[in-house]
Amino acid sequence: MSTDTPGIDPLEALRAPRDPACDVFLTGPVFLDIIFTGLDSAPVRGTESWARGMGSSPGGVANMATALARLGLHTSLAAAFGDDHYGEYCWDALEQGEGIDLSMSHTVPGWHSPVTVSMAYEGERTMVSHGHEAPAPAPDAGTGSRAGAAGTGSRAGATGTGTSTAAAAPVFPQCPPRARAAIASLAPGRSEPWVATAARDGALVFGDVGWDETGRWDLDALPDLAHCEAFLPNAEEAMRYTRTDCPRAAAHALAERVPLAVVTLGAEGAYAVDGRTGTAAAVPAIEVEALDPTGAGDVFVAGFVTGTLADWPLADRLAFAGLTAALSVQEFGGSLSAPGWAEIAAWWQLIRTCDRQDPAALERYAFLDDLLPATARAWPLRRAVPTIGFRQ
Numbered sequence: 001m002s003t004d005t006p007g008i009d010p011l012e013a014l015r016a017p018r019d020p021a022c023d024v025f026l027t028g029p030v031f032l033d034i035i036f037t038g039l040d041s042a043p044v045r046g047t048e049s050w051a052r053g054m055g056s057s058p059g060g061v062a063n064m065a066t067a068l069a070r071l072g073l074h075t076s077l078a079a080a081f082g083d084d085h086y087g088e089y090c091w092d093a094l095e096q097g098e099g100i101d102l103s104m105s106h107t108v109p110g111w112h113s114p115v116t117v118s119m120a121y122e123g124e125r126t127m128v129s130h131g132h133e134a135p136a137p138a139p140d141a142g143t144g145s146r147a148g149a150a151g152t153g154s155r156a157g158a159t160g161t162g163t164s165t166a167a168a169a170p171v172f173p174q175c176p177p178r179a180r181a182a183i184a185s186l187a188p189g190r191s192e193p194w195v196a197t198a199a200r201d202g203a204l205v206f207g208d209v210g211w212d213e214t215g216r217w218d219l220d221a222l223p224d225l226a227h228c229e230a231f232l233p234n235a236e237e238a239m240r241y242t243r244t245d246c247p248r249a250a251a252h253a254l255a256e257r258v259p260l261a262v263v264t265l266g267a268e269g270a271y272a273v274d275g276r277t278g279t280a281a282a283v284p285a286i287e288v289e290a291l292d293p294t295g296a297g298d299v300f301v302a303g304f305v306t307g308t309l310a311d312w313p314l315a316d317r318l319a320f321a322g323l324t325a326a327l328s329v330q331e332f333g334g335s336l337s338a339p340g341w342a343e344i345a346a347w348w349q350l351i352r353t354c355d356r357q358d359p360a361a362l363e364r365y366a367f368l369d370d371l372l373p374a375t376a377r378a379w380p381l382r383r384a385v386p387t388i389g390f391r392q
Contacts, residue, residue: 008372010072020179023181024181026075027061030061030080031059032086055336057093059295061185068305076101076104076177077094080105082111083108090113104176108134113131116128179203180202182204185209186222205227229258230259231258233254235265238261251273251280258275264300268284288330299327304317307320319365323347
């Protein structure tokens with residue numbers, strides 16, 4: 001993340017003294033992602049393939065947390081971190097590098113960090129992962145510290161001896177923080193009690209979903225969907241859940257179950273339906289040269305959450321989410337690729353000076369004028385590629 005990103009707070013005009021300190025809360029596993037790009041083809045058995053590019057970064061739920069933080073939202077993450085070097089790197093990258101609140105997170109002594117290796121080629125990616133489910137934190141365990149097994153190496157929320165100053169306070173998942181919004185990963189047959197608590201405390205819950213390995217594709221098997229303000233499946237998932245053969249029809253069917261249904265259409269953009277008003281919006285995708293699509297879906301969700309909390313019109317939210325996702329696929333994947341306001345401002349400055357631009361297409365993003373500074377750095381931007389092992 002560049003240090004000269006414009007200090008834009010998309011919620012500045014809406015903030016009030018009694019508002020929650022946290023804009024968005026989310027939870028899930030954090031992986032160490034190692035990303036290889038510049039492969040001409042898939043690796044062949046029995047051969048060695050050399051990649052022209054490589055990066056490493058926190059992955060998993062960290063992709064979305066980073067995307068939210070870079071868009072100026074106060075982001076709180078509850079996650080387990082290994083007490084190995086990978087875990088320490090991921091913790092520091094998120095807390096110190098991105099400004100994400102980890103007071104609800106904890107370190108698990110003797111547990112190693114999950115790892116994913118992602119290989120990008122031919123416009124897609126192949127991933128290999130390894131890890132074990134983290135044990136649940138003890139009821140009296142403190143959070144917010146990077147204390148190792150020996151009780152040293154503490155971070156925010158812990159004393160120098162590794163004793164958490166908040167050990168006696170209720171901790172996640174029993175007591176999620178009060179927030180404007182929360183992002184929940186929905187899974188068939190699984191209910192997370194914190195989701196209902198967050199919704200009851202006033203958070204708008206955005207439901208993300210993955211492939212249904214059971215093959216049932218039953219909305220009633222997603223118990224936490226009842227607490228969601230918005231549901232954001234991709235086109236294939238939406239059609240399977242609604243037994244329709246058209247993504248737009250699927251979105252309208254989903255809007256009968258949730259207040260806001262958003263269906264991503266890949267290269268065709270996105271379509272959304274507001275179930276309360278009946279308003280629908282469609283925004284085409286931005287054509288870009290994709291380096292790595294890893295994490296683009298997470299960035300889309302972060303962009304849409306930002307626009308929703310800022311109370312933008314539905315079409316502007318879709319356009320902004322699509323723009324942030326498009327900018328992300330031009331960089332190394334995962335949390336490395338999430339754009340900040342500097343990248344968005346530079347793109348907007350460049351695109352308006354290009355020849356043969358469709359005025360109607362430019363008008364779709366005119367709302368950016370009220371958000372961005374009058375001048376921006378030249379595009380493309382040079383971005384640092386974090387990796388493990390460098391020392392100052």
